[in-house]
Amino acid sequence: MKKIFLDARKMEHPEPLERAIEALKKLDENSYFYMLHRKEPIPLLALASEHNLNFISKKGEDNSWHILITPNLEVKLEQFIIN
Amino acid sequence: MFNNSGLSLEQAPPIKVVLRFFLTGSLFGIAAGLMMFLPNLNSITSPQALALTHTLTLGVMASFMFGALFQMLPVLAGVHIKMAEKFSLRVHYGLILGTIFLIISFFKPLKIYYILAFLFLGFSIFATAIAMAVQLFKIEQSNSSRGMLFALLSLFFTAFLGFLMLAARGGAAFDFNYLYLKTAHFSFGLFGWIALLIISVSFQVIEMFYVTPPYPKKYAKYLPFTVFYLLLLNLILYTFNANLKLIQMLVIFLIAIHTVFTLSRLKQKKRANTDATVMFWTLAMVSYILFFVSYILNAGAVLSAVFFLFFALGVLFAMVYKIVPFLVWFHLNAQGYFDAPMMHEVAPPKYAKINYYMLFGALVSFLVSNIIDFFWIAGAVLFTLSFMMLFFIIYSGWHKYLYVLKNGKKFDLNFRG
Secondary structure, X not given: OEEEEEEOOOOOOOHHHHHHHHHHHOOOOOEEEEEEEOOOOHHHHHHHHHOOOEEEXXXXXXXXEEEEXXXXXXXXXXXXXXX | OOOOOXXXXXXXXXXXXXXXXXXXXXXXXXXXXXXXXXOOOOOOOOHHHHHHHHHHXXXXXXXXXXXXXXXXXXXXXXXXXXXXXXXXXXXXXXXXXXXXXXXXXXXXXXXXXXXXXXXXXXXHHHHHHHHHHHHHHHOOOOHHHHHHHHHHHHHHHHXXXXXXXXXXXXXXXXXXXXXXXXXXXXXXXXXXXXXXXXXXXXXXXXXXXXXXXXXXHHHHHHHHHHHHHHXXXXXXXXXXXXXXXXXXXXXXXXXXXXXXXXHHXXXXXXXXXXXHHHHHHHHHHHHHHHHHHHHHOOOOHHHHXXXXXXXXXXXXXXXXXXXXXXXXXXXXXXXXXXOOOOHHHHOOHHHHHHHHHHXXXXXXHHHHOOOOOOHHHHHXXXXXXXXXXXXXXXXXXXXXXXXXXXHOOEOOOOOOO
């Protein structure tokens, strides 16, 4: 699957959220959005949930949050997490 | 970790819940600015000064703080307030009417006004403080949510002590020292409710918004706890007619340490850009340090009050300029509106900077008025204009939201529905 990647760990509010939404608009069945963030972005996840997207968020060993979102409901997103 | 865990926008209150409080708070701010033209404000117990103080603390600060809490608790702390829209509307009307009756009661000390102020404010403040505190108590505590809990408990004590004072003014006889009661009322209000809420919010937003190093964990855990229990200890001592000024001094000192900490955090932000909200935060923290110095030097009640006011207003303006554009943008995107305005289009950064210079100009004018009286008028004008501009920003955000709802194009992120 094609990955759209965003490292938002050094971005100030509201840049991560604005850029994430722009990325989500470009997604299709064969792509997913991968974001690294220093906090769990609850508004983005609420928005993904509202739009019935497939998403996960997980805290990595370096304390960064890994957020993966795709419109494809069949795919297991855990497999794409980079440790 | 979230994994399609049922997190929903239904947890967040409708945008109008928050904006209603903010618009009313701005109108009370304009009213407060106009009240600054009244005579006898130098005497802090004059009806004019009491009316102005309560217009600022209840009309302005409580309105903005209630609105911000209705917004922030679901998002930051995962707290779900049942029937947020209906509940907030009742609380909102109670706060407006109660504040107006209380202000009237300072000019016309009639029992009917005391009773009406008590009923409306009592319902509004106790219902909000209890409803939010109960929900906060249930969740796994972060340093920020724990601080908010102590701030809400302080609000409860502030209101309770205020109502005792109202009853005393209405002729009820109590066996307590009125002066101590008054000191405890304003201590819980200023250093408990307002300062603790600002501290709790700073724990959450300074690091998140401005990419700064976090506050030390133990410090963030114990500061709100320590401030609250010191205020409570002072109240207990007052009931025994003991007055340890050292405790109040310690509370004020602890908050001053936090403001220095916050300034040092802002200085360490990773990006060099300085948006207006950082300037508002800086104004707030510096104002508190000046309040601390003026308190230590016993520089006069009016000067100290002005510094404390700008401590609260700096944070208030910073939060409005973050929250309003975010709400408009977020709620429209959540509903699938493709052409929702970006956040910087809802509240343009250059407007925020103009608003900052107005507020800063008001502070400088009030300070210069200690030497040249006329500058008090200039300060009052700038203060009024600051809130008029804030009202315009909030109202235009609301207007843009409604416009897109009516005319915007919808998109679907999940094309399979």
